[in-house]
Amino acid sequence: MTKSIQFNISAHDSSSLARVGQLDLPHGSVQTPIFMPVGTYGTVKAMTPRDLEEAHAQIILGNTFHLWLRPGLEVVKKHGGLHRFMAWDKPILTDSGGFQVFSLGALRKISEEGVTFASPINGDKLFMSPEVSMEIQAVLNSDIAMQFDECTPYESHGKATTEKTAQQSLELSLRWGERSIQRFRELETGNGLFGIVQGGMFENLRELSLAGVSEQGFDGIAIGGLSVGEPKPEFERILNFTAPKLPAHLPHYLMGVGTPEDLILAVSLGIDMFDCVMPTRNARNGWLFTRFGDLKLRNSGYKDDDRPLDPSCACYTCKHFTRSYLNHLQKANEILGSQLNTIHNLSYYLQLMTEVREAISQARFQAYREEFHRNRQRGVEPGQD
């Protein structure tokens, strides 16, 4: 769609759909598969931009809805965009804001034109539409904007979304996708725009959505509407069905996913990009992801465990601090605990992506996957307890 976005695949795995690629964006190149740390309010929580670079973050995600409300567009505009505002000079992807608007529930009203809602910050009446979303993302000047869509929920008021509702929803998203593209073209930002496949838990609807989105000429394509509360087998069924059908030449982005195991599965199905709050949010709660399984810091077995979180990890946290110290910081609710835990979790997720790229490039992804699962199941040896 735009010349400023290029995606080149350099290696395919022979045992799966996994591939290695490079995504060239206005603020730099991204090696895929890649995980994007989430920076909701213009900050990946508890991380300085330097911490992010040291964790090998190549691209981060910003939330259009949150930044629109706080600090507001005038402030970001004065900085020439989100990059200078948050002092991050590498690529940024922004979501469309749709997901957050729809999450407002009773506070919002949907029409063909867009969504009217009350600001959760100050109650102001606001309006979001495909055009408004593109205009906000143009001010944020993210390297990749996302189309405005309706994220079909898994259930509403305890009832699973029906096929009819899911179809109406995806058709609205297709129309909004077309309007997103038109407005985005007019804005001439030099950035890229990704479309989103919806269709809920219905394979025929996923196919219908994919057919429509594929024709619209986006620079990349995302799978939305997963990891929205559905049971794991449903998640895997729809991912297994949809991912292999994505246009092979475009970058594939699985939105809002997931655990290390989810990432490895999705990579094998050809997914190139991920975002999720899990590594950052769980870090603040003392839940650490490591090569050898997950580790819950409050477990009293770590109280005098003077080993690093993960001896195979080269992050600042693992190089300098013991599990015992991190257990202490967590129990004392110290800010430094959030910092050090987040540094580790993001380093782990990004190291995992690095290893995946190397394994695919070196034609040993299948063996890597087996080793990954063996290691993750081994456990972290929490001492007593």
Added chain:
Amino acid sequence: MTKSIQFNISAHDSSSLARVGQLDLPHGSVQTPIFMPVGTYGTVKAMTPRDLEEAHAQIILGNTFHLWLRPGLEVVKKHGGLHRFMAWDKPILTDSGGFQVFSLGALRKISEEGVTFASPINGDKLFMSPEVSMEIQAVLNSDIAMQFDECTPYESHGKATTEKTAQQSLELSLRWGERSIQRFRELETGNGLFGIVQGGMFENLRELSLAGVSEQGFDGIAIGGLSVGEPKPEFERILNFTAPKLPAHLPHYLMGVGTPEDLILAVSLGIDMFDCVMPTRNARNGWLFTRFGDLKLRNSGYKDDDRPLDPSCACYTCKHFTRSYLNHLQKANEILGSQLNTIHNLSYYLQLMTEVREAISQARFQAYREEFHRNRQRGVEPGQD
């Protein structure tokens, strides 16, 4: 008292009692005058050890009372002391724990032997004495331990402390100082021990305390019982009276002080060492100290102010971020705001000490003081508001 602690004065100011010195400690040398960031629970809040080094911290303070309760001595002992536990390999000074024990109010009972109290963490009945304090500080293995003393309060239940009470208190502190020294010698830690001058707001009692403490053979001498709620003129009166009388060859430490202006005044009276929670605590509340005055980040005038906090500051925060961004982080209550604000405030305090040392060494301290006050009174130009 011990050979492991050396203090050498390299320059005196001709217009005041200010001096520049070097304090050689087991974990390294400290250039004085110096400010010591406070690391209560084994962390200077929101700062990694690397952040501290980059802010030019040379020595930090640890709180004996807090660390004794959490994580407890067994955990620190397993790490061989506080340095490895918190991954800080430069000097550490620990307080005696007395101040916190006395702050427990109704929960504690004082006798000649020591203080019995209930743990604020779990209600356990605990006992603290000069001997116990020395033993805990030996496990922490701080480069400088402080004698166990009673910090005479400015007032109790709204009534100013009487001269009689203040005298009884300082005499108890002298006896506890003697017991501190005896136990400290037996422990043979290779570290140093400082005595503390008390005496409340009474000049004759300050003199009495000083005479006693000076004879006890400490490696350094501190002024305690200031910045405990007294009015500023009282603070200045006692500081002006006491500081010039401290033994010239020992390092002089003013406990729990203070604002940048307090530090400059105290340096001119011969003080070499400071600690205070103000730069770190205020940072978390969005109160920033700069060369050109204080800056309260929540002021809406900073909402779109795209200048650095302090253009004359070389810290990570001032080099990369705008006041506007910091105002946003503060309003959004983001952890990164605490991190960046603390980096700046400590960098400012430590830069101030560096400039003070240079000015004294270059025989221009009086001119530096005048410039300091002019700059601080200039204000930070908060745009509108």
